[in-house]
Amino acid sequence: MTLLLSNEEIDTILTMEMALECVERSQRSLEAQEAVNSPRVDTLAPTTVGETKGVYSLKAMSGLWPDEGMAALRINSDVLIWPEVSGNVRRDRLASADGRWNGLMLLFSMETGAPVMICPDGYISRMRVGAANGLAARYLAREDASVMALLGTGWQAGGQLMAHCAVRPITDVRVFSPNPVNRERFCRELASRVDARLTPVESADEAVEGADLVVTGTNSMEPVHQRKWLRPGVHYSAVKVQETDYDFLDAMDRVFLFSRNPANIRPQVYRTLAVETPEGTGGWWSERDTPLWERIEELPRAIIGAVNGRQSPDETTAFVNNVGQGLQFAAVAQRVYREAVAKGVGRNLPTEWFTQDVHP
Amino acid sequence: MTLLLSNEEIDTILTMEMALECVERSQRSLEAQEAVNSPRVDTLAPTTVGETKGVYSLKAMSGLWPDEGMAALRINSDVLIWPEVSGNVRRDRLASADGRWNGLMLLFSMETGAPVMICPDGYISRMRVGAANGLAARYLAREDASVMALLGTGWQAGGQLMAHCAVRPITDVRVFSPNPVNRERFCRELASRVDARLTPVESADEAVEGADLVVTGTNSMEPVHQRKWLRPGVHYSAVKVQETDYDFLDAMDRVFLFSRNPANIRPQVYRTLAVETPEGTGGWWSERDTPLWERIEELPRAIIGAVNGRQSPDETTAFVNNVGQGLQFAAVAQRVYREAVAKGVGRNLPTEWFTQDVHP
Numbered sequence: 001m002t003l004l005l006s007n008e009e010i011d012t013i014l015t016m017e018m019a020l021e022c023v024e025r026s027q028r029s030l031e032a033q034e035a036v037n038s039p040r041v042d043t044l045a046p047t048t049v050g051e052t053k054g055v056y057s058l059k060a061m062s063g064l065w066p067d068e069g070m071a072a073l074r075i076n077s078d079v080l081i082w083p084e085v086s087g088n089v090r091r092d093r094l095a096s097a098d099g100r101w102n103g104l105m106l107l108f109s110m111e112t113g114a115p116v117m118i119c120p121d122g123y124i125s126r127m128r129v130g131a132a133n134g135l136a137a138r139y140l141a142r143e144d145a146s147v148m149a150l151l152g153t154g155w156q157a158g159g160q161l162m163a164h165c166a167v168r169p170i171t172d173v174r175v176f177s178p179n180p181v182n183r184e185r186f187c188r189e190l191a192s193r194v195d196a197r198l199t200p201v202e203s204a205d206e207a208v209e210g211a212d213l214v215v216t217g218t219n220s221m222e223p224v225h226q227r228k229w230l231r232p233g234v235h236y237s238a239v240k241v242q243e244t245d246y247d248f249l250d251a252m253d254r255v256f257l258f259s260r261n262p263a264n265i266r267p268q269v270y271r272t273l274a275v276e277t278p279e280g281t282g283g284w285w286s287e288r289d290t291p292l293w294e295r296i297e298e299l300p301r302a303i304i305g306a307v308n309g310r311q312s313p314d315e316t317t318a319f320v321n322n323v324g325q326g327l328q329f330a331a332v333a334q335r336v337y338r339e340a341v342a343k344g345v346g347r348n349l350p351t352e353w354f355t356q357d358v359h360p
Numbered sequence: 361m362t363l364l365l366s367n368e369e370i371d372t373i374l375t376m377e378m379a380l381e382c383v384e385r386s387q388r389s390l391e392a393q394e395a396v397n398s399p400r401v402d403t404l405a406p407t408t409v410g411e412t413k414g415v416y417s418l419k420a421m422s423g424l425w426p427d428e429g430m431a432a433l434r435i436n437s438d439v440l441i442w443p444e445v446s447g448n449v450r451r452d453r454l455a456s457a458d459g460r461w462n463g464l465m466l467l468f469s470m471e472t473g474a475p476v477m478i479c480p481d482g483y484i485s486r487m488r489v490g491a492a493n494g495l496a497a498r499y500l501a502r503e504d505a506s507v508m509a510l511l512g513t514g515w516q517a518g519g520q521l522m523a524h525c526a527v528r529p530i531t532d533v534r535v536f537s538p539n540p541v542n543r544e545r546f547c548r549e550l551a552s553r554v555d556a557r558l559t560p561v562e563s564a565d566e567a568v569e570g571a572d573l574v575v576t577g578t579n580s581m582e583p584v585h586q587r588k589w590l591r592p593g594v595h596y597s598a599v600k601v602q603e604t605d606y607d608f609l610d611a612m613d614r615v616f617l618f619s620r621n622p623a624n625i626r627p628q629v630y631r632t633l634a635v636e637t638p639e640g641t642g643g644w645w646s647e648r649d650t651p652l653w654e655r656i657e658e659l660p661r662a663i664i665g666a667v668n669g670r671q672s673p674d675e676t677t678a679f680v681n682n683v684g685q686g687l688q689f690a691a692v693a694q695r696v697y698r699e700a701v702a703k704g705v706g707r708n709l710p711t712e713w714f715t716q717d718v719h720p
């Protein structure tokens with residue numbers, strides 16, 4: 001049978017501890033060349049939804065984890081727009097499928113090749129992104145970090161909250177986003193997910209004041225982290241390169257990415273000539289002949305002990321989660337699958353629906 | 361709703377004429393930069409099925425066709441082995457999923473992003489490969505070609521048979537494969553698909569003798585076409601680069617590929633270090649600084665009239681179908697979808713199974 005899960009079902013079985021363990025262990029496999037990733041491939045063309053002109057994007061990435069005998073393919077089929085919100089350009093995905101979004105995970109057995117699980121990607125994606133930033137905090141943040149600033153109140157911000165609270169003894173989280181309704185809703189909805197107290201605040205500066213961790217989890221295509229926030233001992237964390245600028249990172253004592261490999265950082269994009277997006281302009285992550293790049297380290301190297309994490313309580317550290325890795329999906333999804341099977345969660349579909357009796 | 365189709369259902373609605381029309385028109389769009397393709401990405405790692413050591417391969421390619429508002433992702437999740445059969449190395453996919461194979465097509469609406477169809481890839485793949493070689497024959501074979509040699513009796517050979525019979529007035533097809541049982545079974549099973557008479561023969565030489573079209577549709581990783589078969593006016597066709605060698609192609613008056621672009625010809629392969637396959641050895645298709653490469657043309661350029669097809673009855677022509685293109689899948693699959701909806705064929709699944717109410 002092929003297991004069909006919903007986000008809600010995944011939510012009942014996947015904990016941040018599981019996601020952290022799986023992402024960390026899969027990175028050890030990858031560093032030992034015992035796991036493999038394909039970079040992300042985006043295929044774009046212009047499209048129109050009602051009156052709205054957008055860009056249709058079909059995105060795929062895969063990862064194989066032989067230790068667990070599982071492979072994953074993550075697929076996004078989106079209509080993208082880039083609106084300006086509060087002065088910042090954002091990437092947005094339209095809820096173009098009857099008010100819903102399209103993101104899909106397929107999990108395959110490496111022994112039979114068969115699809116063993118199909119599920120939406122949203123909850124797993126939030127957990128694996130969160131886990132990557134959480135692991136960075138495990139290696140880079142002060143062990144006694146207890147106050148967290150969280151900038152952003154969308155889907156990814158929830159994962160960041162859970163992950164940082166899972167790796168550090170966080171008691172207080174100050175939550176900011178430009179829209180008061182959003183930050184209040186976020187604090188209300190996420191309160192039960194963590195032991196820390198969540199407080200909506202009225203400015204980013206107010207959130208950051210006195211925080212041990214400054215975490216961004218936004219859709220912004222422009223820098224959010226600010227150099228003026230630099231304070232000894234603080235760990236700064238971002239879910240994407242665009243949330244940071246050169247000056248900010250350059251001021252840090254230690255800067256980590258998930259990967260320095262350009263193939264991992266920039267998706268391979270195939271498009272018709274008519275497609276223009278605000279994302280083609282580059283930034284510090286594409287200008288590599290700089291002093292900053294010379295000293296950027298990779299988080300998985302810290303995980304395996306090949307480079308040092310934080311070395312003193314006063315260091316400033318930054319982590320930019322610059323990679324959407326198929327292996328991260330494989331790692332978390334295989335655990336979700338095993339838990340779901342063990343607990344009898346989900347709907348069983350006939351695998352024959354998705355396989356065939358001809359040798360193609 | 362999301363339509364789930366089986367190969368058998370696709371077989372009742374998809375004709376070779378439809379496949380030829382869709383592949384041809386989509387190539388016009390592609391040449392006009394009004395359609396887009398991602399190259400194929402293969403992600404490999406070692407695996408074991410029972411006692412058999414093989415290579416697990418997760419393969420994906422996508423194509424977007426804005427004219428029809430549809431995008432396709434084709435996925436293969438295979439356990440590969442390379443056995444030697446009758447002295448030739450073949451690539452084989454194990455029927456590792458309870459005796460079945462894993463190949464999947466997802467068709468998405470570019471307007472909503474939603475998956476509108478899910479189906480196995482086998483039948484569509486055979487038809488789109490066939491259509492590509494059939495189109496080559498339409499532009500390169502003599503118009504009065506009536507005798508066809510078909511070498512190979514596997515899945516792809518069936519598509520080659522249908523395609524060539526659809527574009528030329530074929531009356532006789534001589535069918536050879538090393539195993540007599542296979543060639544007799546093929547002739548028996550495919551007889552109803554075409555008007556031509558199918559005759560199993562005992563050698564490749566016997567099949568080729570007097571043929572106007574010489575077509576290979578095999579799993580061979582070593583050359584099948586032979587230079588000694590060269591005769592004026594004949595069109596030679598192959599489903600993959602490995603079926604041809606330099607000497608054979610070099611002797612042709614005109615040589616066409618589907619694409620000269622190396623990114624299209626060689627999949628982007630990601631693998632762990634431990635994986636070795638017999639496919640990494642290269643061949644004429646990777647040695648490009650040759651007189652042969654200087655004069656190789658692309659079939660889509662002939663389709664749009666940018667280069668000439670056959671110019672005289674005596675020319676020898678060859679086509680090597682060197683690309684598995686996501687756009688070909690999108691082109692054929694969208695037609696299958698529309699026919700199935702119009703005829704009420706297939707099973708409707710709730711699209712909500714594959715979408716979500718969170719913005720990932």
